[in-house]
Amino acid sequence: EVQLVESGGGLVQPGGSLKLSCAASGLTFSRYAMNWHRQAPGKGRELVAAITRAGDTSIYADSVKGRFTMSRDNAENTVYLQMNNLKPEDTAVYFCQAVGGGQDNYWGQGTQVTVSS
DSSP states (O other): OOEEEEEOOEEEOTTOOEEEEEEEESSOGGGSEEEEEEEOTTSOEEEEEEEOTTSSOEEEOTTTTTTEEEEEETTTTEEEEEEOSOOGGGOEEEEEEEEOSTTOEEEOOOEEEEEOO
């Protein structure tokens, strides 16, 4: 059974930092590109960042570029999202997604990030 388990969310003040983790099991992790998405209350799901299977290239939404950094450790089957200079508009549930080919993709259950003073 494939499982993606996010962790690291929480409450942080504006300007603060959090590092999210997504631990994968039940799949050959290095064969999957990985994405981080987020969904704020009353809004649709937004792709925040993506990283290639080897971890050599990552892309970011304009809203987080320069503040968020995505990385992965294929030996640990884990992907990370370092979030710096957090803003209230970053408040959302953050989900990781493993993307293979075609219909081969999996989602985690999400972790809540709240940015508030």
